[in-house]
Amino acid sequence: MLRIYFTSDDIARTRIAPGPDPLWELVLSLQMLRPQRGDLLFTTWRHESCKAVRHARLGEVLGLLLALTPNVGYFPDFLNPIEAIHGLDHGIEALRTTPIPMLKRDVCRLAATHRLPESARRLADGEPAILTDLTEAMRTCYDLAVMPYRRSIDAALGKDRRIRTFALANGGVEGLLASLRPMMTWSAGELRIPGHRHQELHLHGRGLLLIPSYFCVSGPLTMFDPDLPPVLIYPVVRGPDALPSRASTMPAALGALIGSTRAAVLDVIGTREGASTTTLARHLGISMATASEHTTVLRQSGLISSHRDHNRTLHHLTELGRALLDTNG
Structure with missing residues (x-):
């Protein structure tokens, strides 16, 4: 279970992301390319996106990208810099300038439980060429697997945001957090997320950024490193109209x-x-x-x-x- 502890300052600084985080959507969509629990809505999307990504012929760097984004367990924090909330270009630039100690730490942590390709060692060493190749592959995968479905994504996120802002307007931050049941429960300054690996996160006055995600299906997620800006990614509300469909040509x-x-x-x-x-x-x-x-x-x-x-x-x-x-x- 994940337990997040709030002070009064944290409650005052808790907010909802203004829009989708493109790198979280990308990383979670890469995980979704491989079947996982709760993903039945994405069968057609997976077929279309896998075909598109294969035809892009990204070569060995695609193997590295998929190895960095397993759909079970830990994946590196550096793939999701907070700057991405301002847009894909901001996120890509922040990722390219990740400090080498962070790259090395995250890659080594992943290598402890997953077999990684040889190129992961170069990434851990911060080689500029592999960082450039990786981020360009991420941009290509975003263009192929996420961007064509942005209307479906935006519609679902817009619906979720309306639910959360209504709860916030009528019940304050406590009402907002309470609206996230049954994914999580709020009580006496503590947010509990069952089903998450054991982790405790003390916000220490930094507040919490809530980021709804279209491709998140397994349950809420947060960063592994407690010193990074606190975020909580959670699945959007899903209805019959939540199927991912490609945007048609402009009418x-x-x-x-x-x-x-x-x-x-x-x-x-x-x-x-x-x-x-x-x-x-x-x-x-x-x-x-x-x-x-x-x-x-x-x-x-x-x-x-x-x-x-x-x-x-x-x-x-x-x-x-x-x-x-x-x-x-």
């Missing part, structure tokens, strides 16, 4: 309304939360100037919002933009 009606290229830009922003102008240009095969022009019109129309992040401009759907996509999807 002609929406293209006729706002233009086919602009509709495609809006769709990519909907499936790549926090997409940069560069990402849009590369993904759609248009120039940076054209991508910038379309995002300007979409922003002025209230369909997206944009903000600067160092030398990049990142774009997000507004509620109006999401409603427009959902209506036409």
Whole structure:
């Protein structure tokens, strides 16, 4: 059983993630490529994704990635840096700059219970080439196994978030935590998660970030290292509409309304939360100037919002933009 201990400061600092964590979804989807308990909803998704990943011909690095993400037991903390909550690019960059002592510690811990390929030793030593290959393979797997299903993922996470925010609004943090039954139970400053390996986590005033996950089916998860930022990943509420389905091509009606290229830009922003102008240009095969022009019109129309992040401009759907996509999807 996992036991998480809260102080009054921790209760005040407990919050819900603003959106999906792309690296958690990726790691858990890689685990889901191999059958596991409670995964019947993912049979068609597994067939489609395994085929897509095989055709990508990632070579030996795919073997390393799958070895690092066993679907039973421990897997390395360094695969899920907290920065990924701000988007895939942030997570990939943080992973590439993982301190070598952390790489070595996590790989050695995994090697104690699982047989790893030779390339794992190079990873533990922090060789830049293997880190680059690994993160590029992760990005490719995300594009093939997660991104095409982002509408299903976003819909399920949006539904779960509405449940949690309603509980928070009506009962405070205690109401929020109580809403997570029967996955976990809250009582007198202690959150208990049965079925988890034995672990105790003292938050020490840092609070807890709750991250709902579409591909999490086995039960709530947290980091192995108690000194890392405290997170709790838990399965979203699942209903009959939770089946993962690939996003269809952008409907002609929406293209006729706002233009086919602009509709495609809006769709990519909907499936790549926090997409940069560069990402849009590369993904759609248009120039940076054209991508910038379309995002300007979409922003002025209230369909997206944009903000600067160092030398990049990142774009997000507004509620109006999401409603427009959902209506036409």
